[in-house]
Amino acid sequence: xxxFDTVLIRYGELTTKGKNRKDFIRCLDRNIRRILxxxxxxxxxxxxxxFYIRLNGTNPDAxxxxxxxxxxxxxxxxxxxxxxxxxxxxxxxxxxxxxxxKHTFKMxxxxxxxxxxxxxxxxxxxxxxxILRNTDMKVDVHHPELELRVEVHTYDTYLMSEKIPGAxxxxxxxxxxxxxxxxxxxxxxxxxxxxxxRGLDVEAxxxxxxPYTSExxxxxxxxxxxxxxxxxxxxxxxxxxxxxxxxxxxYKAAGDPYAVTLMRRMMVRLAQACAEANGCLAxxxxxxxxxxxxxxLESIACINSVISIPVLRPLICxxxxxxxxxxxxxxxxxxxxxxxxxxxxxFDPKNPVTKPTNKKAESYEKLFxxxxxxxxxxxxxxxxxxxxxxxxxxx
Numbered sequence: 498x499x500x501f502d503t504v505l506i507r508y509g510e511l512t513t514k515g516k517n518r519k520d521f522i523r524c525l526d527r528n529i530r531r532i533l534x535x536x537x538x539x540x541x542x543x544x545x546x547x548f549y550i551r552l553n554g555t556n557p558d559a560x561x562x563x564x565x566x567x568x569x570x571x572x573x574x575x576x577x578x579x580x581x582x583x584x585x586x587x588x589x590x591x592x593x594x595x596x597x598x599k600h601t602f603k604m605x606x607x608x609x610x611x612x613x614x615x616x617x618x619x620x621x622x623x624x625x626x627x628i629l630r631n632t633d634m635k636v637d638v639h640h641p642e643l644e645l646r647v648e649v650h651t652y653d654t655y656l657m658s659e660k661i662p663g664a665x666x667x668x669x670x671x672x673x674x675x676x677x678x679x680x681x682x683x684x685x686x687x688x689x690x691x692x693x694x695r696g697l698d699v700e701a702x703x704x705x706x707x708p709y710t711s712e713x714x715x716x717x718x719x720x721x722x723x724x725x726x727x728x729x730x731x732x733x734x735x736x737x738x739x740x741x742x743x744x745x746x747x748y749k750a751a752g753d754p755y756a757v758t759l760m761r762r763m764m765v766r767l768a769q770a771c772a773e774a775n776g777c778l779a780x781x782x783x784x785x786x787x788x789x790x791x792x793x794l795e796s797i798a799c800i801n802s803v804i805s806i807p808v809l810r811p812l813i814c815x816x817x818x819x820x821x822x823x824x825x826x827x828x829x830x831x832x833x834x835x836x837x838x839x840x841x842x843x844f845d846p847k848n849p850v851t852k853p854t855n856k857k858a859e860s861y862e863k864l865f866x867x868x869x870x871x872x873x874x875x876x877x878x879x880x881x882x883x884x885x886x887x888x889x890x891x892x
Contacts, residue, residue: 501575502601503653504564505648506548509665511570522548524696525569525669531731532563546847547648561661566727568694569671570663574646576655583615586654590645593658594628595599601637602628606647613649619696620647636865669697669730675809676699676772677781678764681717681837682811686829687809687820691811699729699781702771704740704764714837719883724829727885736771740764743870750864757791758853761800765870769804771878779807785820786813787791790849800854829831 506529527541529550531540538553540562552560564573578583595604595677604621615623624647628634631733634643648655675692679685679701689699703718719735728731740763746757768780784792791800799809812820824830 500577501661502552503576503655504550504552504557504560504573505576505657506550506564506567506573507549507663508546509663509871516521516660521569521668521671524671525567527566528569528668529564532567532727534565534731536560542668564663565661566628566664567667567668568664568666568728570767571665572660572663574655574657574660576648576657578655579654581610581613581649581652581654583620583623585629586647586649586656587618589656590624590647591627591631593645593656594634594643597643597658599634599642601635601641602643602645603636603638603641604645604647606649607769608649610649612651612770619884620649657825664694664728666694669693669696670698672696674700674775674777675779675781676736676768676775676777677701678716678768678783679703679722680783681714681721681781681835683824684785684788684820685686686721686725686783687784687823687827688781688811688835690728690823690827692809693725693728695703695811698776699725700736700770702736703739704767706741706744707739707851709741711818711837713835715811717832717835717837719881720832721829721847723828723883723886724832726883728827731885733883735881736775737881738767738771738874739856740874740879743867743874746865746867748869751861754848754850755853755861756856757849758796758799758858761791761796762803762858762862763867763871765800765804765808767874768865769806770871770875772806774875779809780804781809781811784810784811785815785817788817790851793851795852796850799855799858802855 508525522543526541526548529548530541538552538555540551541775542549549886550560561575564570578587579589599669604625606617606620608617608620625636629636629838643658658720672695675697677685677689677699692699701722705715716739722733722735743763744760751759765780772780786794790796821830822835
C-alpha cells in the first residue's frame with residue numbers, strides 16, 4: 498500500500514474569497530500549525546490552492562484526527578510523494594493497485610504543472626492501461642472500490658487513494674470574536690461549533706448560582722468548553738459570573754411568570770458589558786425559536802430591547818432533533834445530559850410568560866437596584882482559560 502509521507506490539504510470555500518483569499522489562507526496556516534504544535538517533526542508549505550504537511554516520520558493517523566477539527570479545510574488526503582516522471586508515477590500506481598486487493602478502480606489526475614508533456618486525461622489513460630494489462634482489475638468510473646488520485650507538480654507528484662472530508666467553513670478567528678452565553682445544556686456547545694465554523698473566535702460567559710448550583714455543574718460547563726476549545730484554536734476563555742443575588746432579587750420582585758424574562762434581560766446586560774470589555778463584537782446564544790418560553794419571538798424581542806450589541810443565534814431555525822444529532826457528532830451530548838443543573842433549571846418557573854412586554858418587565862425592574870448588582874457581578878467574575886481534554890490542565 499501507499500507509504501504516506503505528506504498530507505495534502507484542500508481549501509474549498511476559501512477559494513471564493515478573491516482579494517481576501519491570502520488573509521484566510523494565512524489564518525488557516527496559523528490554526529493548522531497551532532493544533533499540530535505537539536508534533537515537532539512536521540514541516541509545512543502552502544501555495545495558492547493547496548497546503549502540504551511533510552510527516553517526517555510522524556504518525557499519520559494522529560495528524561488526521563487533529564485535522565478533522567480544523568475549520569477552513571474542505572478535504573485532505575494522506576499522500577505518497579514521488580518524482581514527476583510518468584514512468585515513476587505509473588510504476589508506483591501499479592504497485593498500489595496490486596496491493597489494494599480491490600477489483601475495480603478509477604484514475605483521477607490533475608496536472609498543476611502545465612509544462613508536463615501529458616495532460617490529465619493522457620495521464621489517466623496511460624496509468625490505467627498499465628494497471629489493466631498487469632492485473633485483473635476493471636475500470637469503474639461510477640462506483641470504484643479504489644480511486645487512484647494523481648496530482649502532478651513541477652518537481653513532485655502526489656499519489657493518494659482517499660479523500661477525507663474536512664470540517665469546512667472558514668478558519669476560526671478570521672471573522673472576529675464573539676461572546677457565547679454557555680449553559681450546561683445541549684444547545685450552547687452546538688452553537689459554539691456553528692459559530693467557529695463561520696470563522697468566529699468564541700469566548701464564553703456562564704452564569705452560576707452557588708450554593709444552588711453545584712461544583713459539578715460548574716465543572717460540567719468547563720468540560721464542555723474544553724471539548725469545544727480544540728475547534729477554537731486550542732483554547733477557550735470562560736467568564737464565570739455569580740448570578741445568585743440577581744436571581745433572588747428577581748424572584749422577590751416579580752415572582753413566577755416574569756422571572757425567566759427578567760433573568761434573561763439581566764444576563765444579556767451582563768453579556769454585553771463583558772463582550773465590550775473583551776473585544777467581542779457580538780454576543781451569541783444557543784436559542785432555538787419557540788423551544789422554551791424565553792425563546793418565543795415576543796420573549797426574544799423583550800429580552801433584546803435592553804441591549805444594543807448584535808446577538809447571533811446560529812440554532813434559531815433548528816429543531817431539537819437536529820441539535821441533538823449535531824451534539825452527538827461533535828462529542829458533547831453525553832456531557833451535556835449529565836444531571837447537574839444550571840441556574841436556569843434550578844429556578845425553573847411553573848408558569849413562565851410567553852408573550853412578555855417591555856412595559857411590564859420594566860415595572861418589575863424598578864423594584865430593585867439591578868445596576869449595582871450587575872456591576873458587582875462583573876467585578877467578581879472569574880476568568881478561566883480551558884484547553885482540549887487531552888491537555889487536561891486549566892490555565
